[in-house]
């Protein structure tokens with residue numbers, strides 16, 4: 001049955017002379033792969049240039065084989081600010097690459113779709129107020145990862161010791177393999193501990209539990225951001241067995 005859905009273009013490559021195959025993260029179907037036959041013949045059905053990062057409305061025919069036929073594509077937003085800001089484009093590229101490489105096709109999760117949209121909107125809103133940048137592009141990557149890990153069930157445990165479940169008060173020792181903070185007793189028994197400042201652990205906690213309207217106003221010192229970013233990188237590299245963020 002024909003379906004209509006919104007989707008972000010994660011990746012694209014040419015197929016034969018005139019067609020295009022794209023990997024798309026859709027709202028209802030999760031990640032899909034689709035072929036746009038005759039894309040380069042200026043078909044009226046494809047009014048969108050299908051650029052990477054763009055949000056489009058697609059009409060397609062879901063079937064059992066991996067590549068679905070896409071009949072229509074209309075552009076909703078091309079996030080054109082990404083073309084003029086290299087730092088933002090780099091962050092968006094990492095987010096899209098991460099999704100492309102870690103998510104299986106047809107694993108539907110509308111929250112991930114909204115997360116991508118919120119992160120792109122956040123990158124777009126990133127404005128310099130006086131001398132301070134409100135949300136640096138690299139922070140958007142941290143926010144994406146914290147939210148993504150939470151949504152994917154890798155929720156970093158922050159309130160209880162990940163090893164013995166004791167309630168934590170002011171812990172700052174993070175176990176990369178176990179994905180959470182550990183108490184002083186367990187800390188010495190584990191070999192993969194990274195020590196985080198109080199501020200950095202609070203920052204992760206805040207991002208995990210706040211929605212985007214609040215995160216939008218977040219101001220985090222660069223040093224704290226680096227800490228959060230480093231721990232997230234080792235955590236994701238450990239769990240996905242590769243560093244997809246470089």
Ligand SMILES: [Zn+2]
Pocket residue numbers: 161162163164165166182183184185186187
């Ligand atoms: Zn413990």
